[in-house]
Amino acid sequence: MTQKDIINNCPLCGSRPSAVLTREIRGGLSRRVYHCGKCDLGILENGTRAEAEKFYKKAYREQHSHKVNAGAATKELFDAYLPFQGDRLKLLRPYFGKSKTLIEVGCSSGMFLYHAKKEVGKVIGVDYDAGSAAYAAKVCGCKTYGTDITKTPIPKGSADIVCAFQTLEHVNDPVSFLKTLGAYAKPGGIVAIEVPNLYDALRSLYDLPNYHTFYFHDAHPWYFSGKSLTKAMKKAGFVGTLHYLQDYNVLNHLHWADVDAPKQGGVAQLAAPRLPLRAGASKASRTDVTNLLQKFDADYKRLLSKHRLTSNLFFVGKKTR
Ligand SMILES: [Zn+2]
Incomplete structure (x- = not known):
């Protein structure tokens, strides 16, 4: 299989979907999003990026942050999202404890870690964006790494909880990413994942053509439903519980x-x-x-x-x- 063949195939079942969810995505870009009906997964045309890390270190912030000054944007993100970690904390609280270690991959400026640190013995943050990781370390008073988790000295099998929020939809290979997270969890440990829902009401309940294109994003190669997320978790070696969370009011x-x-x-x-x-x-x-x-x-x-x-x-x- 060449790289070209791999790109538009379903990463969960390997089939080549022909159904199309959209031909236009956010920003008026002409890109198709395919739909694997068997897995119920949306797949951005040519959406995978061979050099994801390099891309996220530079291009993502340049393309998707409205702030020119990345330092200010980091603090702004932290302040903006700090009050809205309640659902995540509530769902993970049963696994918290002062003897527990938690790793967050894609920790951004540390808005979740800031709260988690008060209820967990040790928290560690990882984010491709070194500036965000450094900010998180400062405000949370914890260790963070501005690189890929596999390039850090964090020992495998060392965490009780490994979490990644709004991250899986960005990665090159979702199942291999989930397996990597699992490798850092202890036997019987928890991996917690949050992603946007393909069936977001604004796209799937209401008939809103502008929202429909706004929903699909060139930084998101994958669009998970409950079915496809469960399938990806199962393929990576996890069983568990799926929750449906609404953010905007x-x-x-x-x-x-x-x-x-x-x-x-x-x-x-x-x-x-x-x-x-x-x-x-x-x-x-x-x-x-x-x-x-x-x-x-x-x-x-x-x-x-x-x-x-x-x-x-x-x-x-x-x-x-
Ligand atoms: Zn599939």
Whole structure:
């Protein structure tokens, strides 16, 4: 098999999918995303990158960060995402403990490690972006490495928990990446993975042509569903539990549903929705409308989870070999 043959084949079953999910991706780029119907995986045309590490060290930040000053962007990312680690922490808390070691691969500026460190004996961060890894080490007071995990001195079989959030969809070979994570876990250890969901409601429940192309991204060679993520985990030697997590709130979704365009306000929309209430309005009316909206948001997120239409998938896998 030549590199060219490998590129558009399904990394889970090896078949060459012909079904096409889209011919255009974010930024108006003409790229196809194929769909393996057998595995339920989206595959970006020519999406794999032979020199992934080199790419992420430079090009990714240049192409996808809106900040020219990478140092400022690192702190900004940390501050922006620090408050929104609750779902991850809640799902992993049963495995935490003061005698435990946790490794996060793709740790970015350390927004998850910052919280995890308070509940776990030892945390270690790894990220291709050396600047982000250095920032994470400083703010979390832990060891980090700005390189591929296989190039670090971290001993294999040494971690109770290895996690990678919003990372698997970027890697060249998802099953081999998962096997590598597993190699750093102890026997019976946990590997936790979070990825965007192919069936995100904004793409699959609502008919929003702009969101549909916005969803597919040239930095994401793979688009996992619950089925394909479970299959990838199983192939890499993990059994476990799949969770459906919704990040953006209901006001963000209603905005997209209304105008099929991104809503201003960025990551603040990961928080519970807030209304611009007049200070002079009665306290009872402000409380009632706030409670109504927050109940709606919670009910909406439960509905998305029930129908498997959330923004993210979260798999907690136990090492079986
Ligand atoms: Zn397949």
